[in-house]
Amino acid sequence: MQTWDFDKGNESRDSKKANFTKFPVGVTRIRILDDAPFVRWTHWMPQFKRSVNCPGRGCPICEIRKQQKANSEKYTYGMSRRFAINIYNYETQLQEIMEQGITFFEDLRDLMMDLREKGKDLKDAVLKVRRRGTDKDDTSYRVDIDVVEPMGVAEQDAMNSKIDLPDYFKPHTPEKILKLLQVRENHIEAWNEIMSEGSDESDESQEEIQIR
Numbered sequence: 001m002q003t004w005d006f007d008k009g010n011e012s013r014d015s016k017k018a019n020f021t022k023f024p025v026g027v028t029r030i031r032i033l034d035d036a037p038f039v040r041w042t043h044w045m046p047q048f049k050r051s052v053n054c055p056g057r058g059c060p061i062c063e064i065r066k067q068q069k070a071n072s073e074k075y076t077y078g079m080s081r082r083f084a085i086n087i088y089n090y091e092t093q094l095q096e097i098m099e100q101g102i103t104f105f106e107d108l109r110d111l112m113m114d115l116r117e118k119g120k121d122l123k124d125a126v127l128k129v130r131r132r133g134t135d136k137d138d139t140s141y142r143v144d145i146d147v148v149e150p151m152g153v154a155e156q157d158a159m160n161s162k163i164d165l166p167d168y169f170k171p172h173t174p175e176k177i178l179k180l181l182q183v184r185e186n187h188i189e190a191w192n193e194i195m196s197e198g199s200d201e202s203d204e205s206q207e208e209i210q211i212r
Contacts, residue, residue, distance in 0.1 A: 019095065019096040020098075020099065021089060021098040021099070023131045023141070024131065025134060026131065027128055028128075028129045029089075029127065029128055029129075030089050030098070030129060031087060031088045031125070031127065032085060032087055032123055033085075033087055033155075034086045034165075036085075037083045037105055038083070038084045038165035039082070039083055040053055040054070040084075040171075041080070042054060042082050043059075043177075045061075045077060045180060048187050052172045053169055053170065053171045053172050054172075056171065058174040059177065060177050060181055061177060062079075081102065082099060083102065083104075083105045084097050084099045084169065086165065090126070095158035095163075097165070097168075104141055104143065107141075107143045108122070108143060111125070111127070111143065111145060115145070115148070124150070125147070125149075126145075126146045126147045126149065127144065127146060128144045128145070128146040129141060129142070129143050130142045173198075176195070176198075
C-alpha cells in the first residue's frame with residue numbers, strides 16, 4: 001500500500017530494471033517523486049540470504065511463525081515492515097527506489113507537514129540526507145530541506161520513468177514460498193530457478209536496509 005499513515009502498515013514486479021539508493025557517509029541530495037511511500041511486509045530467509053514479500057493470507061512462513069509462537073519457540077524466519085519510495089538522486093543523477101526504516105520515513109513525514117504549512121509539497125523540495133557511521137550499529141541519518149525550488153528537466157524525466165512500486169514489490173505467491181521452504185541444498189541455484197518461474201520475477205535488491 002502507498003500511505004503516510006504508518007499505523008495502517010501494521011496489517012499485515014515489473015521486469016523494469018530498478019536502481020536502489022545507497023547513501024554513502026556524508027551528504028546526499030535527493031527529491032521525492034511519489035505522493036506517499038509503499039509499505040509491505042517481508043520475510044528474511046537466512047538459508048538463501050534473501051527476503052520474500054509476504055502474501056498475507058495463506059503465507060506458509062506466517063503459518064510457521066504462528067506455530068512457533070504458540071509453542072514458545074524461537075522464530076526461524078524474520079518478519080519486517082519495509083518502506084520504499086521513488087526518488088531522484090542528484091549525486092548519481094538517477095531515478096532510484098529508496099528503501100529505509102520507519103524512523104527515516106517519519107522524519108520525511110514531519111518535513112512534509114512543515115512544507116504543507118507553507119503551501120508546498122514534499123516534491124517541491126530538494127532534501128539533504130546526511131549519513132553518519134558505516135555499519136548497522138553506528139549508522140544514523142539526518143534529513144533536512146536543502147532548498148525549495150521547481151523541478152528541472154532531469155527531475156521531470158525521472159518522474160516519467162518512476163517504478164510502479166505496488167507492481168514491482170508484489171507479494172510472492174504461497175506456492176512459490178512453499179517451494180523455497182522445501183529446498184535443502186544448492187540454495188542459490190534453487191532460488192534463481194524458483195524465482196524465474198512465472199512472470200512475477202523482479203530485480204529487487206536483496207541488500208538489507210539498515211532500519212533506523
